[in-house]
Amino acid sequence: MVGKARQQAQSRATVNKTVRRILLRYKVCLINLRFSTTSKTIFLKGYLIKNNGSDLNANLVRNMVAELSKVGFIRAELENWAISHDSVNFLGGDYSDLDFDEVA
Incomplete structure (x- = not known):
């Protein structure tokens, strides 16, 4: 039983890592976007914007x-x-109250 729970946790950690890498490759601001995952679902909430504050x-x-x-x-x-x-x-959206990862 412990082995299965550990395997699921590793699988979820792997999915989280993969999602984070994809978002960072597209320069998405992770301060204003929250994400979580299960082994089969990705949940995104917040603003999908670049880390310099511009729109994708x-x-x-x-x-x-x-x-x-x-x-x-x-x-x-x-x-x-x-x-x-x-x-x-x-x-669209108003981003005046948001923080960003970096200023370009």
Whole structure:
């Protein structure tokens, strides 16, 4: 029993690491985006913006979503993007009160 729990924890840790790497590759600000995972689902909540405060473009988000979808099913509650299984739509937003990872 302990072996199975440890294996699941390692699997979840691996999924978290993979998701974090994908988000960082696309320069997503992790201060304003919270994510969590299970072995099969990725939960995203907050703002999907670059770490310098600028917006991501739709093609970049589509590519990122495609990569994340290979890791798990995406459930997103984002303030500035609507992501579903077949579409990505920019909703806009006011980022004046947000902090960022870096200033470019």
